Amino acid sequence: MPAGHAGRRWNVVHLHNFSVDQCLKCSTCNTVCPVYAVNEKYPGPKFLGPETARLKKSKPVAHAAADYCTGCRQCELVCPNGVPITHLAQEAKNWGKKQKGIPLRDWILGHNQWVSSLASRVAPLTNLVLGLKLVRRLGERTLGLKNRPFPTYHRPFSFRHKGVRNAERKVAFFTGCYGRYNGTGVAQSVVSVLEKCGVEVVVPPQKCCGVPMLSNGLIEEAKNNAVFNLKVLHELVEQGFQVVTSCPSCALSLKHDYALHFNLPQAAQVAAHVYDISEFLWHHGLLQEQELKPLKKRFFYHQPCHTKAQGMGSPAKDLLSLIPELELAVREQKCCGQAGTYGFKKEKYDTSWAIASPLFQDVAACRVEGIVTECGMCSLQLAHGTGKNVFHPMEILDQSLKG
Ligand code: SF4
Ligand code: SF4
DSSP, X not given: OOSOOTTSSOOOOOGXXXXXXXXXXXXXXXXHOHHHHXXXXXXXXXXXXXXXXXXXXXXXXXXXXXXXXXXXXXXXXXXXXXXXXXXXXXXXXXXXXXXXXXXXXXXXXXXXXXXXXXXXXXXXXXXXXXXXXXXXXXXXXXXOBOSSOOOOXXXXXXXXXXXXXXXXXXXXXXXXXXXXXXXXXXXXXXXXXXXXXXXXXXOOOOOOOSHHXXXXXXXXXXXXXXXXXXXXXXXXXXXXXXXXXXXXXXHXXXXXXXXXXIOOTTHHHHHTTEEEHHHHXXXXXXXXXXXXXXOOOEEEEEOOHHHHTTTOOOHHHHHHTTSTTOEEEOOSOOOOSOTTTGGXXXXXXXXXXXXXXXXXXXXXXXXXXXXXXXXXXXXXHHHHHHOOEEEOHXXXXXXXXXX
């Protein structure tokens, strides 16, 4: 196994080397921004990124619309000159929050780990309460949380070591909050697939990756979590572990954001050992067609924006294509509009829904029995908009994988 895999993905842009003159004003970023496409008040990535940064040279600039950036990174993916647009838009967003203060709702959504930890301890009750129309209406009126479906909570994922020890390949599984409190079946499938492939798995102590905090202006808290996660993961990397995660946003934080936003000393070394779970299996050739049982089903595959942003191709689709008799309907990949906590916010819900509508139409046109996607929040939005069951690729692979 390679000691690391730096260089097989995008270049991390170091902000201290960045000059606003890097922006060529080509507007390519605006053409792919899902918010710019549906919300006429949104000035777009070119303005919120490099142009606002240029104005900021004399004094910080806040723009109310910056709060409408979903952080999807599609602008950065297409920029021909490596402008760190999302980071610049995030700075404009942070400055606005600093001036106005962080609303209670955003503070709650940002502290997703605390909330989920409490909610999952009394999971049946939480799900019952969150399902009550009266509670949802109250949440909308008092907090500004949209009256819409919320994630289902389960008892926290608990890992018991049953597989191989001292294997040639060993991984630390970063479950993320979704895998730990909501998608516990996904976390179980990840462990099951890895163990069937003869990989040793450990699940280290971990804190929320920080994406919900960053999205809601809680920068210091996000940095504290990054410091904790890097310390734990760095020790494991030194012992020869690779890091895998089943959540695209966690993967992006660990691979990219800890180095970009916080400039922490261990960030680059850890990042070189982080894999999306499908990327890990595909990259190391751990699954072969003959090990997979036929699955006579037809699914729609949705690639989350944060999976695309990792610049690693479509390893989940590649793996699923190995399953005999499984049909995958794949269309042009579109944003689902949920963007973590964004789609729960009352004032952003219409934008979120407008972004998602073409994707919902694609699913309806494909006549599938379910949807496969890597992201827990995309799953929630897709189930909400299409009424279909949504699965993580590892759940499907686990069903098909013999052993
Ligand atoms: S794509 Fe890049 S270079 Fe072109 S306008 Fe946007 S930020 Fe500037
Ligand atoms: S991150 Fe996404 S929503 Fe934000 S400016 Fe870029 S493309 Fe638009």
